[in-house]
Amino acid sequence: MDRIYLDYAATTPVDQQVLEAMLPYFSHEFGNPSSAHYYGQQADGAIEQARRTIKSLYNADGYDVIFTSGGSESDNLALRGAATEQRKRTGATKILTSSVEHDAITRTASQLQQKSGFIYAKLRVANNGIIDLSSLEEQLNKQVALVSIIYANNEIGSINPIKEAAKICHEKGILFHTDAVQAAAHLNIDLNGLDVDYMSISAHKLYGPKGVGVLFKKKFAPLLTQITGGAQESGLRAGTSNVPLIVGMAKALELNLESVETENIRLLSLRDQLITGVLENISGTHLTGDHTNRLSNHASFVFEGLSGNDLLIALDMAGFAVSSGSACKVGNPKPSEVLLGMGIKPELAIGSLRVTLGKFSKKEEIDRFITALPEIVNLLRKEKRSENGR
Ligand SMILES: Cc1ncc(COP(=O)(O)O)c(C=O)c1O
Known part of the structure; x- marks a missing residue:
């Protein structure tokens, strides 16, 4: 048929150029980027090059690029890691999201409420699925530790005013995360201009491999690591780096932005x-x-x-x-x-x-x-x- x-x-098929960029890192360029010898340094060089490429594509020099296993992990790391640290700093216990988030956000926030003593509240959206900035403003107070609002919705495609929402949160000293997993494939995102504290993206939505993503974190924004172990990703996400997938992701993002x-x-x-x-x-x-x-x-x-x-x-x-x-x-x-x-x-x-x-x-x-x-x-x-x- x-x-x-x-x-x-x-999901999308992996672009041929992305596949070709990844292949050497499955075979002869196989080193562990944490190793001090030649093989390790070759792999580490590839990861740091990918990080630089991604930062420059997103105009993100004010941000750290943390490699993760995809959009779900980036969302989890942002919510769990930021809310926990912020509660420690300020005593704020509320996580506020829109009512149209991906499960990676809603289930994480629900679990934080059920198991970790946070309060989870949802911001209503208009019938086109877009948040209302004035009701966001009304809901913000000292109890709110973190706001997370989806950039472009996966089910209905609506695009939220993220820059404006982040600004409103910042005026009240509240941290702001956006899930840009769907948006990244179609919007030309300038992170320094957008000024969110955290942003999640995933490679497989834009002709990159499955199982790799990024959490962008504004420099000095609080974040508690959720996978403890080695010192990879500046201690914010332990585990031997997935070199081929990271290289593939950088290539996919580059090709996507070109076209x-x-x-x-x-x-x-x-x-x-x-x-x-x-x-x-x-x-x-x-x-x-x-x-x-x-x-x-x-x-x-x-x-x-x-x-x-x-x-x-x-x-x-x-x-x-x-x-x-x-x-x-x-x-x-x-x-x-x-x-x-x-x-x-x-x-x-x-x-x-x-x-x-x-x-x-x-x-x-x-x-x-x-x-x-x-x-x-x-x-x-x-x-x-x-x-x-x-
Ligand atoms: C908006 C949104 N967030 C998060 C995810 C999860 O991303 P991943 O599949 O990379 O874990 C998806 C995937 O469908 C998504 O559409």
């Missing part, structure tokens, strides 16, 4: 063709997230009268790889917390679909998708109605 991949927000502007223009036009095609051809369908302030590759919908999981499976059988909400929700029949957090009713939220485009997406693929979808949706709705009638 001629399959069409429309799930680039879940991001032209690629965004191309993707925007495909995305809008897709959104219009779906909304015009299928009744009882709604776009989730903001109409314009969203990632260039991201389309997300809710369909009345069907289950998003059933739709995903039917589309997969027809050769289209899409997602219902986020990859982590596979097999989970509950409506997405993100959609509920935006005020969408559970019976509608259950019918969610995410279609995300990437560098191999073509107009013909969108045409085929728009042609196939109405019939599949009609069939599923008919089945659902007869199930309910039974």
Whole structure:
């Protein structure tokens, strides 16, 4: 079957140039970067070069680059490490996030509340999934240790005003983290200008390898290491560094930034063709997230009268790889917390679909998708109605 991949927000294939950059570090350049001899120094040189490249790509000379195993670990390190240290310094115990965060944030904050005595509060978002800066300001007080707000949402693509949110927090002396795992693939991020205290990114969302990410930390921002052991990453993340993956990540970020502007223009036009095609051809369908302030590759919908999981499976059988909400929700029949957090009713939220485009997406693929979808949706709705009638 001629399959069409429309799930680039879940993950992306490794770019050939990234693969080539990594290969030597799996074989002859195999040294442990902590070793003092020649082999170790070669590996260490590669890591420090990757760190310099990443700092310069993100205009991040005011930041430390901490290599991690990906977005989830970066989020965990930021939340656990910053909240714990800040509580020690100021006595503040509250962690405030938006109501539309990734599980790597919500589950970490919930666990910190349940097991470590923090208070976890959520900031409501508008029905386009974007935070309201004045309600953020209202919720800030001396009890808040850390605020974490997603840069661009993985399920609905909406982009938050992160620079403004960080500024509001800083005016009250509160630390600010953003999960930029989805945003990094499509936004040209200037960290010195953005001025957040911590930012998480992950390589596999932008044609790099899986299992590697970065936590950017503003110099002197507090952080307690969560993996203790050796002195790697300036003592903030122990464990022998994954040299090939780190080298691959730097290459992937470099290639991504080289093409991001032209690629965004191309993707925007495909995305809008897709959104219009779906909304015009299928009744009882709604776009989730903001109409314009969203990632260039991201389309997300809710369909009345069907289950998003059933739709995903039917589309997969027809050769289209899409997602219902986020990859982590596979097999989970509950409506997405993100959609509920935006005020969408559970019976509608259950019918969610995410279609995300990437560098191999073509107009013909969108045409085929728009042609196939109405019939599949009609069939599923008919089945659902007869199930309910039974
Ligand atoms: C917004 C967001 N944060 C965090 C993650 C987790 O990243 P990783 O898969 O690298 O652990 C993802 C992955 O889907 C994501 O979309």
